[in-house]
Amino acid sequence: MKLDLGGLIPATVLPMTEEGLVDEAGLRKYIRHVAAAEPKALAINVDTGEGPHLWPKERLRVLEVVLEEVGDRIPVIAGLGAQFTDQAVSLARDLKAVGVHGLLVFPISAYQGTPLDPEVPVRYHAAIGDASGLPLILFQLQPALGGVNFEPETLSRLCTVAEVIAIKEASFNPQLFVEVRDAVKSARSDCVLLTGNDNFIYESFLLGAEGALIGFGAVATKQQVDLIEHALAGRHQEAREFMDRLTPLVNAIFAPPVRNYRARCKAALVMLGILERETVRLPLLPISAAEREGIRKSLIFAGELDQSVHVAEAS
Amino acid sequence: MKNIDFKGLFPATVLPMTEDAQIDEPALRHYMRHIAQTTVHGVAINVDTGEAPHLSHGERVRVIEIVVDEIGDRLPVIAGLPAQFTEQAVAYGRDYKSAGASALLVFPISAYQGSPLDPEVVVRYHVAVGDGAGLPLVLFNLLPSLGGVLLPAEIIERLCGLAPVVAIKDASFDARVFVEVMTAVRSQSRRIAVLTGNDPFIHESFVLGADGALLGFGAVPTGQLAEMVDLAVLGRYAESKVIMDRLAPLERAMFGPPVRDYRARAKEALVMQGIIPRATVREPLLPISKADRKAMRDAMVAAGELAQSVAAG
Numbered sequence: 001m002k003l004d005l006g007g008l009i010p011a012t013v014l015p016m017t018e019e020g021l022v023d024e025a026g027l028r029k030y031i032r033h034v035a036a037a038e039p040k041a042l043a044i045n046v047d048t049g050e051g052p053h054l055w056p057k058e059r060l061r062v063l064e065v066v067l068e069e070v071g072d073r074i075p076v077i078a079g080l081g082a083q084f085t086d087q088a089v090s091l092a093r094d095l096k097a098v099g100v101h102g103l104l105v106f107p108i109s110a111y112q113g114t115p116l117d118p119e120v121p122v123r124y125h126a127a128i129g130d131a132s133g134l135p136l137i138l139f140q141l142q143p144a145l146g147g148v149n150f151e152p153e154t155l156s157r158l159c160t161v162a163e164v165i166a167i168k169e170a171s172f173n174p175q176l177f178v179e180v181r182d183a184v185k186s187a188r189s190d191c192v193l194l195t196g197n198d199n200f201i202y203e204s205f206l207l208g209a210e211g212a213l214i215g216f217g218a219v220a221t222k223q224q225v226d227l228i229e230h231a232l233a234g235r236h237q238e239a240r241e242f243m244d245r246l247t248p249l250v251n252a253i254f255a256p257p258v259r260n261y262r263a264r265c266k267a268a269l270v271m272l273g274i275l276e277r278e279t280v281r282l283p284l285l286p287i288s289a290a291e292r293e294g295i296r297k298s299l300i301f302a303g304e305l306d307q308s309v310h311v312a313e314a315s
Numbered sequence: 316m317k318n319i320d321f322k323g324l325f326p327a328t329v330l331p332m333t334e335d336a337q338i339d340e341p342a343l344r345h346y347m348r349h350i351a352q353t354t355v356h357g358v359a360i361n362v363d364t365g366e367a368p369h370l371s372h373g374e375r376v377r378v379i380e381i382v383v384d385e386i387g388d389r390l391p392v393i394a395g396l397p398a399q400f401t402e403q404a405v406a407y408g409r410d411y412k413s414a415g416a417s418a419l420l421v422f423p424i425s426a427y428q429g430s431p432l433d434p435e436v437v438v439r440y441h442v443a444v445g446d447g448a449g450l451p452l453v454l455f456n457l458l459p460s461l462g463g464v465l466l467p468a469e470i471i472e473r474l475c476g477l478a479p480v481v482a483i484k485d486a487s488f489d490a491r492v493f494v495e496v497m498t499a500v501r502s503q504s505r506r507i508a509v510l511t512g513n514d515p516f517i518h519e520s521f522v523l524g525a526d527g528a529l530l531g532f533g534a535v536p537t538g539q540l541a542e543m544v545d546l547a548v549l550g551r552y553a554e555s556k557v558i559m560d561r562l563a564p565l566e567r568a569m570f571g572p573p574v575r576d577y578r579a580r581a582k583e584a585l586v587m588q589g590i591i592p593r594a595t596v597r598e599p600l601l602p603i604s605k606a607d608r609k610a611m612r613d614a615m616v617a618a619g620e621l622a623q624s625v626a627a628g
Binding site: 052053054055083084085086087108109110112113114115116117119120123124127143144145146256257258259281282283284285 | 368369370371399400401402403424425426428429430431432433435436439440443459460461462572573574575597598599600601
């Protein structure tokens with residue numbers, strides 16, 4: 001399948017049972033809801049979906065469920081979180097066998113420490129690409145979230161790996177975003193630039209983004225699909241209006257401490273009646289009543305939640 | 316369970332590998348016997364020095380079994396616990412106990428990232444591991460640029476109150492932070508051992524009050540470093556300083572940028588000494604350059620770890 005990544009690719013949450021296990025029925029219902037917004041693809045088992053906190057078998061099961069629900073209509077991108085090359089190769093083969101359409105390759109701890117020999121990430125991606133033959137999305141993630149900002153030379157070398165089709169840029173730094181754009185585009189003009197910067201989603205499109213692979217897409221999916229369509233079509237007034245409406249919500253969901261954003265997304269989806277419960281898996285913890293109230297207000301501001309629902313519950 | 320005497324060196328050891336980067340069991344046994352001939356107080360296996368992040372869980376269990384079988388009757392074996400989430404950490408910890416580990420070095424998890432760090436996240440993780448695995452725990456304060464988190468004093472104090480916690484390894488690489496950690500630990504009524512993991516100021520750590528050392532540098536000049544630590548523990552700083560000064564250039568050669576190469580460099584040094592048969596590391600790690608190897612050789616000679624004539628050959 002030729003992947004068209006030019007639009008919103010929401011990173012989805014994973015509905016859980018009260019014991020913190022995969023809630024398959026809840027997942028099916030939620031994925032159908034997200035798919036109805038017609039995003040370009042789904043990003044599954046990434047940080048938003050608590051991918052790092054799932055056993056490998058659980059990650060495969062989640063993908064099977066999602067593919068059964070929407071795999072014929074919407075491409076499914078799987079997060080590939082590994083620690084070493086052999087392990088990544090073996091996981092990539094499993095993901096290929098399950099039927100995913102592409103991989104988002106997470107940074108590994110061996111990238112840490114400078115200088116980073118470009119051979120380390122290049123060989124890692126080449127091994128994954130060779131073994132799976134799946135389209136690969138590079139992932140530049142800010143160091144404070146466990147990633148690494150690649151040097152331009154490393155980026156251009158990574159673009160020579162045949163299976164690479166796109167990059168998710170999540171430095172949370174507009175200047176770095178532009179530098180990455182230039183490095184990637186000069187190496188491979190067809191490498192799709194995806195913003196992962198929840199702190200400047202709309203502005204990313206002014207800076208050359210061609211799509212967005214973002215955890216914020218887990219909530220208010222339809223409005224973000226519309227926002228990005230407007231932005232890509234150059235209808236900036238309309239795009240700006242969507243962004244202004246969504247900004248309090250994105251700020252509430254990604255407020256410090258950022259690790260709570262998964263529980264906050266789930267809380268929002270519970271308020272909207274899409275999820276049954278907010279449960280996240282340990283080591284993540286439930287959020288406070290104050291966080292919940294902030295989300296409720298910003299959902300109302302975004303036009304996602306009816307004011308009267310709030311009033312009725314409060315009375 | 317015999318108590319671990321933390322007032323000494325705990326080298327974080329490398330993992331000898333076959334040419335196709337699998338566990339080389341005979342070489343691991345030989346290397347462990349070599350380590351056990353020194354005055355170390357235990358070994359730390361399956362930590363970064365031992366390429367644990369690049370081993371499968373099954374391989375890590377196997378490494379513990381081999382090491383415990385070889386030297387477990389003489390020395391405590393501290394096993395690294397690298398996990399991603401609570402339930403996994405508990406399951407892994409139980410397996411490591413079954414394999415014979417004496418204690419666990421609890422690696423920071425990615426959920427600690429981002430501030431503020433809710434103390435509950437860290438405390439509940441350690442409570443679950445301690446309860447679930449039933450082994451003594453060594454806390455780990457690790458520099459963020461190496462994938463860790465510097466734990467605030469409030470969190471360290473709460474962790475020191477947990478029954479299974481027996482020690483903390485500080486690898487902040489910052490003497491001021493090290494002193495703050497020391498102050499937080501010493502403010503507690505329970506006696507928790509402070510182990511330096513700070514390669515840039517090993518000797519000075521003891522002047523600042525460290526009980527012992529848990530160090531990747533211990534993988535190579537193990538005998539000399541153990542002697543240095545033994546002297547420093549006794550307060551014989553003039554003598555310990557002489558040894559440390561001799562070893563310092565080797566420490567710098569081994570941990571020079573890019574620091575990820577220190578495992579390959581340590582293995583090259585052990586090959587030069589004839590202790591392990593080859594320097595193979597597992598991908599994503601890569602072999603080091605000829606120039607790097609030459610620098611290690613020179614530093615080994617300067618440290619008195621390698622005879623000049625061998626170096627020339």
